Amino acid sequence: MARELITRHGGRVTRTRIAVIETLLASDQPLSHDELGSMLAEIDIPHDRVTLYRALDWLVEHGIARRIAGGDRAWRFEAARADGHRHAHFHCDHCGQVICLEHLEPSFSTVLPDGYRVDRAELILHGACASCSPQRSANEPCCPH
Amino acid sequence: MARELITRHGGRVTRTRIAVIETLLASDQPLSHDELGSMLAEIDIPHDRVTLYRALDWLVEHGIARRIAGGDRAWRFEAARADGHRHAHFHCDHCGQVICLEHLEPSFSTVLPDGYRVDRAELILHGACASCSPQRSANEPCCPH
DNA sequence: GTAGTAACTGCAACATTGTAGCATTAAATG
DNA sequence: CATTTAATGCTACAATGTTGCAGTTACTAC
Numbered sequence: 001m002a003r004e005l006i007t008r009h010g011g012r013v014t015r016t017r018i019a020v021i022e023t024l025l026a027s028d029q030p031l032s033h034d035e036l037g038s039m040l041a042e043i044d045i046p047h048d049r050v051t052l053y054r055a056l057d058w059l060v061e062h063g064i065a066r067r068i069a070g071g072d073r074a075w076r077f078e079a080a081r082a083d084g085h086r087h088a089h090f091h092c093d094h095c096g097q098v099i100c101l102e103h104l105e106p107s108f109s110t111v112l113p114d115g116y117r118v119d120r121a122e123l124i125l126h127g128a129c130a131s132c133s134p135q136r137s138a139n140e141p142c143c144p145h
Numbered sequence: 146m147a148r149e150l151i152t153r154h155g156g157r158v159t160r161t162r163i164a165v166i167e168t169l170l171a172s173d174q175p176l177s178h179d180e181l182g183s184m185l186a187e188i189d190i191p192h193d194r195v196t197l198y199r200a201l202d203w204l205v206e207h208g209i210a211r212r213i214a215g216g217d218r219a220w221r222f223e224a225a226r227a228d229g230h231r232h233a234h235f236h237c238d239h240c241g242q243v244i245c246l247e248h249l250e251p252s253f254s255t256v257l258p259d260g261y262r263v264d265r266a267e268l269i270l271h272g273a274c275a276s277c278s279p280q281r282s283a284n285e286p287c288c289p290h
Numbered sequence: 291g292t293a294g295t296a297a298c299t300g301c302a303a304c305a306t307t308g309t310a311g312c313a314t315t316a317a318a319t320g
Numbered sequence: 321c322a323t324t325t326a327a328t329g330c331t332a333c334a335a336t337g338t339t340g341c342a343g344t345t346a347c348t349a350c
Binding site for chain 2: 325326327328329330336337
Binding site for chain 1: 297308
């Protein structure tokens with residue numbers, strides 16, 4: 001499965017790429033570089049920080065993964081769905097967790113200035129997740145952090 | 146005008162804050178920290194990098210300015226409109242320019258999991274601006290950079 | 291299976307964006 | 321003008337990501 005995805009795009013099948021793809025596919029939420037790194041370490045996939053960045057770059061470049069800009073300034077990655085389905089995301093401003101909103105497809109109807117071209121739309125809802133919601137409204141993280 | 150905005154929120158009127166507010170109000174597009182810094186330097190407002198960050202933080206905290214996550218990982222800032230109007234933004238993936246789409250209000254109707262609270266929605270269209278559009282699709286910046 | 295080659299890795303060094311701590315300056319107040 | 325404390329300007333540091341390059345390894349051809 002993962003091997004297939006890689007060879008189909010003319011890439012070499014390497015330990016890191018396989019593990020990254022499988023981890024992304026298994027996750028139900030977008031993962032940051034850092035989270036991915038820890039998860040790879042847990043399943044004993046030795047890897048360098050830079051290698052991981054490059055593996056992710058390659059996956060995004062070939063449409064296997066997608067890059068999402070969270071509210072903080074770290075990219076998050078999710079496996080691209082085969083059907084090209086896109087969806088919006090929810091970012092908890094307290095703990096930084098990002099979840100997918102499967103049923104909310106970013107749509108828009110607008111007039112851009114002449115000559116502009118839109119490639120994709122990114123819709124991010126900001127707020128507080130269930131574990132953070134009861135607490136204060138901002139600036140005071142309540143989750144594990 | 147700027148002085149008023151500041152005192153109304155119990156802040157001290159300082160060179161940097163006034164200049165930042167006036168620059169944001171005069172700009173028709175969100176500005177990054179870096180762009181703001183250069184603009185202040187041009188009109189001979191001496192300031193420290195950190196001071197600028199803190200001035201911007203203060204403005205956002207008091208609802209005078211708004212923070213927007215561009216596609217790259219630098220914040221951009223725009224003057225908050227008095228009527229509370231919000232709008233979507235367009236981010237050029239080539240040159241990084243961000244423009245406001247006044248007529249596109251980020252709206253959504255969705256069901257979030259129980260306990261989640263939405264504070265605001267951020268809608269960012271990604272693509273290529275007029276000066277970059279004729280060129281290649283990605284990764285090859287064509288603008289001044 | 292072995293050899294050759296280019297893609298990938300791993301390391302070190304660096305770039306960008308943003309924060310924290312703290313001594314100093316200056317805006318507001320009486 | 322004197323006092324108070326918010327705001328500034330350092331310096332140092334943190335987080336996230338990138339570049340260059342030597343060494344390794346996955347694939348291809350034999």
